[in-house]
Amino acid sequence: MSNICVHAIPDATQPIAIIFPHEVHLRASLPDEDPRTSLGDLCANPKVKALVLKECNAAGKKSGFKSIEMLQTVVLTADEWTPENGLVTAAQKLQRRKVAQRYDTEISVRFYLLLFPFIVAVWYHVVVVCTHARTRNVHPGSTTID
Numbered sequence: 598m599s600n601i602c603v604h605a606i607p608d609a610t611q612p613i614a615i616i617f618p619h620e621v622h623l624r625a626s627l628p629d630e631d632p633r634t635s636l637g638d639l640c641a642n643p644k645v646k647a648l649v650l651k652e653c654n655a656a657g658k659k660s661g662f663k664s665i666e667m668l669q670t671v672v673l674t675a676d677e678w679t680p681e682n683g684l685v686t687a688a689q690k691l692q693r694r695k696v697a698q699r700y701d702t703e704i705s706v707r708f709y710l711l712l713f714p715f716i717v718a719v720w721y722h723v724v725v726v727c728t729h730a731r732t733r734n735v736h737p738g739s740t741t742i743d
Contacts, residue, residue, distance in 0.1 A: 600678045600685070602696040603668070606708055611669035613707060614653060615700050617678050626652070640673035649673060670711060672703045 600617040620636050626648065630639065639645050654667045678684035683695050697704065 600691065602691055602693055604693070604697050604704060606704065609669055609708055611665060611667055613670050613672065613704055614668050615672045615674065615696055615704065616649060616653075617674050617676065618649065623649075635675070637675040640675045646671055646673055670707045672700055672707050674700065674703070 599619045602615045603612045604615060605612045618636075618640070623636075623639060623645070624630065624632065627639070627645065650668055650671045653671065657667050676682070678691075678696070680687045680689075684692055684699065686692065
């Protein structure tokens with residue numbers, strides 16, 4: 598991992614990790630993955646998220662973490678955390694509040710997906726479709742095709 602921010606949600610029983618993965622190490626753990634796959638696509642891949650969660654929790658277990666200290670889920674991001682985007686200081690100290698605010702939607706989706714998978718999947722689809730339509734100035738109900 599290049600950066601990790603462990604974040605607690607009041608309603609969650611376990612923490613969530615927001616992770617900017619080290620691309621070389623991530624790819625090394627995915628030998629069957631196409632090397633041309635972008636880091637963003639890897640971060641969005643549910644199998645990759647599951648692998649990262651499994652590896653993080655294995656490291657936690659090896660270090661003696663209790664079950665309540667293990668991660669419930671992970672949010673992977675291809676966005677580097679830099680002083681320029683405000684996610685770390687010039688001394689590379691993590692700005693936890695800013696990281697949590699920046700990835701608030703992803704955190705909510707990952708958490709609520711665990712609780713209500715069907716409802717969140719529909720909600721997320723509607724948000725993505727409407728956002729995409731707005732950026733193209735197209736009404737979401739229109740029949741315009743890209």
